[in-house]
Amino acid sequence: MFNNTELFKAAFIEQLVSRLGKSLEEATAGDVYQILGVLVRERIGRHWAQTNETYKKQQEKQVYYFSMEFLIGRLLGNNLLNLGVLDTVRDGLLDLGWDFQEIEEQEQEAGLGNGGLGRLAACFLDSLASLQYAGHGCGIRYKYGLFEQKIVDGHQVELPDNWLQKGYVWEERRADKRIEVSFWGRVEISEENGRTIFKTADDEKIWAVPYDIPIIGCGRPHVNTLRLWSAESAVDPAKLRVHGEDGYYKFLDYNRSVESISEFLYPDDSRYEGKLLRLKQQYFLCAAGLQSVLRTFEKLGLPYSQLPCKVAIHINDTHPTLTIPELMRILIDEKGYGWDEAWDITIRTVSYTNHTLLSEALEKWPVQMVRELLPRVYMIIEEINKRFCGMLLERYPSQPDAVSQMAIIENDQVKMAHLAVVGSYSVNGVARLHTELLKQDVMKPFYELFPHRFNNKTNGITHRRWLLHANPELGVAISESIGTAWIESPHQLLELEPFKDDPAFRDKCMSIKRGNKLRLAEYIRQKQGASVDPDSIFDVQVKRLHGYKRQLMNILHIMHLYNDIKDDPAAERVPRTYIFGAKAAPGYYLAKCIIKLIHVVADAVNKDPQMKGKLQVLFLENYSVSLAEKIIPAADVSEQISTAGKEASGTGNMKFMMNGALTIGTLDGANVEMHQLLGDDNIFLFGLRSEEVQDYYKYGGYLARDMYERDPRIKRIIDQLVSPGPFCCHELEFGVIRQSLLDHNDEFFVLRDFGDYAKTQAAVDRAYLNPQAWAAKSVINIARSGHFSSDRTIRLYASDIWKIQPVGRQLEG
Structure with a gap:
């Protein structure tokens, strides 16, 4: 249907009539967008299934990129570009009386990210698919994005970003693949055949239901998956009604608590409740994603000692760090491995990207919160810390400060960056300077302890979206001058x-x-x-x-x-x-x-x-x-x-x-x-x-204040912040800015x-x-x-960290 303009137009009109019962004259721009989405999904469905089947058949090592954010933007134009049919669709729609740019505007941007962290993850998924690596994303399907920003009288006002209000044509709900996730409860310890058994009782169970989005490779029949998890009730309200009205209202409280887990990206954590919700979100992502990954691995019929050979789990910043103790929990409690074997499997499976030099962005969680919400996981973190600190004491017997400086649990806080470094085989920065600052300052003691783990992978962007799609005329001018090989090999x-x-x-x-x-x-x-x-x-x-x-x-x-x-x-x-x-x-x-x-x-x-x-x-x-x-x-x-x-x-x-x-x-x-x-x-x-x-x-x-006193330009503009004139509408309006510069000594x-x-x-x-x-x-x-193409970056991740190869020949064969 996309082979030429006439075939596309015929398929489009037929779908419009059969799916929506509308003629071309009755269709709205929103209708056109929906039908285009359906046509693309039909086009790639077979390739999506074939890609997954190839991975299973060839037992390819697969990468799972765990991230709290995937800022994927609008997918229609990018998907059509990667399929190589954008011009056909644009021309066909023009013949039918529609401007493609107007149709693109109908797509609500997925509220799955905030900034560079999430956009990087989206670029990486594009490159993984386009370079034909077996690589998938794992995140949360937030009902609301960060917020929709409105400016009212110069002030930022935050409105709900209800991006799912009209549905989302690119996702596929997979209710049959739902995962049970538990919170709270207490750990019961018993002995069985000489083995210590840990079971969590009186815990609160919820469902993690996956929604899959196809990630289409450019120019090839290669489709990976972005799997997003939605929190749903695991309790049947009908069973609670027998306990009377009070039980029913308890269900409503429970249900609201469950839904909140996948409701907002980055809930306000200035209060205890917000912190707790963030921790819930992070464990929800890690527990659901990890169980899903292990289900896929188990289909290979291999022992778990082979997990690092077939699975690479990459944690994007500290948010998914609970993947490490959760994998330990599964291996020990459910698969019967001893600590040393489980630890060896874990640290050969998980890799970590650090994205910040700011101390406030290196997450810490109160011990009591982690212990109460995730009792068994906390026990494992505690044991990791105990063993790690024991190793440090042996290495630095006369330096107790070194132990407290590097401990995972210290001052009643669980330090997630420390856990991420200790529990992974690779720690990378995202620019040469950033990595050097990590090694020489922010994480210097860890670098001295684990020098082989630290490496640099400078970030990149996908030139397909940011040049070919965003600036098509420039893309054409480049191709007319040097040919089209640069599209596949951007270094050209x-x-x-x-x-x-x-x-x-x-x-x-x-x-x-x-x-x-x-x-x-x-x-x-x-x-x-x-x-x-x-x-x-x-x-x-x-x-x-x-x-x-x-x-x-x-x-x-x-x-x-x-x-x-x-x-x-x-x-x-x-x-x-x-x-x-x-x-x-x-x-x-x-x-x-x-x-x-x-x-x-x-x-x-x-x-x-x-x-x-x-x-x-x-x-x-x-x-x-x-x-x-x-x-x-x-x-x-x-x-x-x-x-x-x-x-x-x-x-x-x-x-x-x-x-x-x-x-x-x-x-x-x-x-x-x-x-x-x-x-x-x-x-x-x-x-x-x-x-x-x-x-x-x-x-x-x-x-x-020396700069303020010495430079009359600076003095003038700083004074203008709080003095009557063109830039001050109230004497206290910008006093906090002046204060940050002069009284707090201009931190930046x-x-x-x-x-x-x-x-x-x-x-x-x-x-x-x-x-x-x-x-x-x-x-x-x-x-x-x-x-700075993300293709270059991903090739380096693939060869240096994940140890994976492209699988394109098998797919095309």
Whole structure:
């Protein structure tokens, strides 16, 4: 049905009539989307089954990627692209009177993630399938995503993200594969045939019901699975009614408690109840996912000693760390293995990616909470800790501090990062700098103990979504210049580099960029009623709002530019349009104040006639994958300005680079490797280096008030936060921001880097005034971006960590 336009149109109309009972004239855009989803599912159904059958028959080693987030975005366009039928469908729909872009807009984005962690997981799944590895995702089917962001009078307001309200065409409920998960209860210990038996009594049982989403490989009949778990009641309410009304209401309380487990992504954990719910979610994911994995393994008929040869379980950050003690529980309590055998199997099966250098993001759980909610699992964690600390005492007999520093349980807290390192065979960082900081600082004692476990795997992005799909005209221009081999082998984008000297190609790239800017400008006009100059520099910072990502430095610099223009309105300026997109965590008050400040500054700038043609500021609400696909191809400048040593890697930086934006950034995360690839001439660097930041943290020597007193630009804008004028509508509105910078000594060195940032931004202006040189730099960025494809990253995971091979030949055979 997808072989040519006419066959597609006939199949589409037939399905529209048979499934919905509607003629083409009666159909809505939502109907068209639903039918397209059905047609794609029918197309790939046989391949999905064939892929799974091949894995079983060939006994391929399979990877299971456990993650609390999978930010997969809209799937329709990406699936059609990977199937190689996007042009056929687009042309066919046009013949039938429908614009494909309008149909894509009908798809609700899956509320399964928040930011870079979840988007990385989605890119990895795409690469696993496209490279024909046996690799699947395991997550939670949240009823509501993080939240839908609305801006009301400049303030962030959180609304429920009810993404499942109209159903989800890509998922398949697998009720026959449900898993029982238990909480609470007490552990009963007995002896049986000389063996200690552990059983949990009086526990609360729930069902984990899987919903499967096909992950379609590009250009080949290879379909992996993203399995998402939904929590459902395991108690029949009819049986409770016999106990009277009170029993029935107890069921309602129980049922509400169960449903809450898969209701929200990242519930507020500022209170005990929220912390408990997060812990429940994490164990729910680990227990259900692990039992499902072991069911598949058992079909091979092999002893569990062979598990590490056939299964690789990868935990994405610390959230799924309970996989380690849960696997131990199953092996000991249910499969009859002794401790040493079970431990050997576990640490050869589980691998761990660390995603953060922030101490507050390295999860810890109160001992009492873990002990009460997961009694048997806690016993196992306790035993792991006891044995590990015993080993440490033998190794460091005169260093008791080393033991307490590395213990898994310490100060009535269970340290999940410590458990993840001790219970896995591989620990990887996500950029060279990040991995070195892990080894030399954050996890130094663990690196000294287990040096062979630590390795680096710099993050990557799928060029299929972020170039071919998000920026199709650029994809065509590249293929017309160097052929199409780069689509399968993105490192071949390097062949594009000589075209930096080709005026026709440079002009083509800049024409495509301007077209993308015009489309974004039209989107902004429709959403916000604002007119945007497509010939201005589109300077973009879109990412989660956090102190270390330093959106604050960006907006303070815009305040400085405003002051500059007001002081000398006749001076020539390079027009700039600053675009922000960010969500702040609901309980993160400072971040919310920064969002308000951005809007106050935007209001002052955009209403001032002296700024017209010189400066404009926009905040695009509810930043998401689909919005990123509109913004990133239109960007001229990419803001990657985090405090050096704080951003583990970043992937937005790679997406902008791949689409020809030039980066202004610090030497942080993957920016370091971008700089090594691009050289000084094709990236704009500024600010402290990570070692300088570390020295300030360790030895002091930085006083933010000195910067405030010495630099009149800084003093002026900081005072403007709390003094009557264009940026202060109430004297207390931004006092917390001023306080964070001066009274709390500017934790993320915003003021320390401000002067260098302003100087570098001036260099960006000068560079933009030479459009041919700018275009050449843009081409170089695109040509060298293939290094950051997630295909490269996944090949390294596959060869160095998971020890798996592609299975494509068997599938195609």
